[in-house]
Amino acid sequence: MEILKGILKNFGVEWPLFIAQLVVFGIVYLILKKYAFGPIVNVLEQRRLKIVEAMANAEKVKRELAEAEASKKHVLAAAATQANTILADAKDSAEVVRARLEQEAVTEAERIVARAREAGQLEVDRLKAEFQREAGRFVVMAAQKVTGKILTPEDQRRLGDEAARQAVA
Numbered sequence: 001m002e003i004l005k006g007i008l009k010n011f012g013v014e015w016p017l018f019i020a021q022l023v024v025f026g027i028v029y030l031i032l033k034k035y036a037f038g039p040i041v042n043v044l045e046q047r048r049l050k051i052v053e054a055m056a057n058a059e060k061v062k063r064e065l066a067e068a069e070a071s072k073k074h075v076l077a078a079a080a081t082q083a084n085t086i087l088a089d090a091k092d093s094a095e096v097v098r099a100r101l102e103q104e105a106v107t108e109a110e111r112i113v114a115r116a117r118e119a120g121q122l123e124v125d126r127l128k129a130e131f132q133r134e135a136g137r138f139v140v141m142a143a144q145k146v147t148g149k150i151l152t153p154e155d156q157r158r159l160g161d162e163a164a165r166q167a168v169a
Contacts, residue, residue, distance in 0.1 A: 136160025
């Protein structure tokens with residue numbers, strides 16, 4: 001113990017002053033604990049809670065963003081599928097319309113050709129009839145000139161009919 005007293009004396013430790021300093025330190029510590037450390041610890045705790053809450057909100061926002069991104073991809077995929085379906089339907093409809101219009105054009109062309117044939121046949125028939133009348137008239141005129149007499153209407157009709165029959169054959 002003597003050694004301890006010698007060491008304390010060498011360092012200038014005086015017991016009454018040391019005890020007074022310990023009492024003052026204890027009082028200052030209690031005052032600081034009540035009025036300084038407590039509020040500072042409360043502020044730090046509130047700040048820690050806010051940081052934890054902000055991190056939780058950041059995670060929540062991150063999850064919501066990922067869900068929104070997935071939803072966006074799903075909507076875009078559905079829209080692309082629907083667009084492809086609409087395009088396929090439009091192509092099919094266009095093909096049906098093209099086939100229908102093509103058929104209508106063929107039908108109209110056939111109708112025009114049929115009408116042209118009918119008109120041509122009517123014209124041929126008209127020309128044949130006109131030719132027969134003219135041929136009959138020429139035969140009658142030729143017969144009058146050859147025979148030198150005037151033919152009766154009965155003779156004219158008979159010669160005209162005979163000439164028409166031979167012209168058709």
